[in-house]
Amino acid sequence: TQLLEQSPQFLSIQEGENLTVYCNSSSVFSSLQWYRQEPGEGPVLLVTVVTGGEVKKLKRLTFQFGDARKDSSLHITAAQPGDTGLYLCAGALGGSEKLVFGKGTKLTVNP
Amino acid sequence: NAGVTQTPKFRILKIGQSMTLQCAQDMNHNYMYWYRQDPGMGLKLIYYSVGAGITDKGEVPNGYNVSRSTTEDFPLRLELAAPSQTSVYFCASSYLGEDTEAFFGQGTRLTVV
Numbered sequence: 001t002q003l004l005e006q007s008p009q010f011l012s013i014q015e016g017e018n019l020t021v022y023c024n025s026s027s028v029f030s031s032l033q034w035y036r037q038e039p040g041e042g043p044v045l046l047v048t049v050v051t052g053g054e055v056k057k058l059k060r061l062t063f064q065f066g067d068a069r070k071d072s073s074l075h076i077t078a079a080q081p082g083d084t085g086l087y088l089c090a091g092a093l094g095g096s097e098k099l100v101f102g103k104g105t106k107l108t109v110n111p
Numbered sequence: 112n113a114g115v116t117q118t119p120k121f122r123i124l125k126i127g128q129s130m131t132l133q134c135a136q137d138m139n140h141n142y143m144y145w146y147r148q149d150p151g152m153g154l155k156l157i158y159y160s161v162g163a164g165i166t167d168k169g170e171v172p173n174g175y176n177v178s179r180s181t182t183e184d185f186p187l188r189l190e191l192a193a194p195s196q197t198s199v200y201f202c203a204s205s206y207l208g209e210d211t212e213a214f215f216g217q218g219t220r221l222t223v224v
Contacts, residue, residue, distance in 0.1 A: 006153075009151070033212070033213075035213075040217075040218075041217060041218075042115075042201050042203070042215025042216055042217055042218055043154070043201075043213075043215050044215070045212040045213065048211075048212070088153060088154065090154075090213070097142060097159060097161050097167075098156060098159060098167075098169060099142075099144060099156070099159070099203075099205070099213055100156055100169075100170065101146070101153050101154035101155075101156075102153055103151065103152055103153035104153045
């Protein structure tokens with residue numbers, strides 16, 4: 001059973017397009033994190049969202065935490081080839097030290 | 112700052128052999144984690160530790176062992192390697208756990224033949 005479900009699993013788009021990827025769970029999280037991983041490297045943190053309904057922006061990336069703290073989304077505006085990578089959401093259930101990850105969304109932005 | 116250092120980067124093992132994957136961090140983080148990443152499967156938590164002397168199982172602990180004798184080091188031991196353990200292994204550390212950033216090593220690519 002996957003605690004965090006990410007969709008879509010694969011996404012291939014053209015430069016300049018917008019996209020949204022999703023991270024969903026039936027469980028409540030105290031916080032959710034988004035990481036990006038490039039081939040041959042470990043994941044690198046993009047953002048942590050903590051409060052239900054919270055929206056955070058990082059240049060062209062917008063992250064939202066669901067009101068019920070069970071889901072999150074990542075929206076990229078005007079995607080660029082440099083955005084290509086595996087996007088992973090991660091979280092720990094309240095009171096748990098286990099940091100668990102979703103399967104990821106593999107994004108390819110074609111020039 | 113070296114961050115999280117994993118060794119080796121690559122290894123080929125024969126079925127039944129044993130080995131230890133090394134992980135060291137120099138950030139004085141109390142939380143450390145071991146994950147494996149299979150193609151298309153994201154990261155699966157093997158073991159984690161919230162401090163020296165304390166370890167606990169993650170989602171897929173079978174076939175692995177860990178120890179945490181110091182804050183800095185968190186080695187992962189494979190006793191009897193099996194083809195199902197072919198994967199990329201990542202070690203990570205964080206300061207407080209779930210609300211703080213996890214820093215990852217560059218991974219160890221293990222093939223069991």
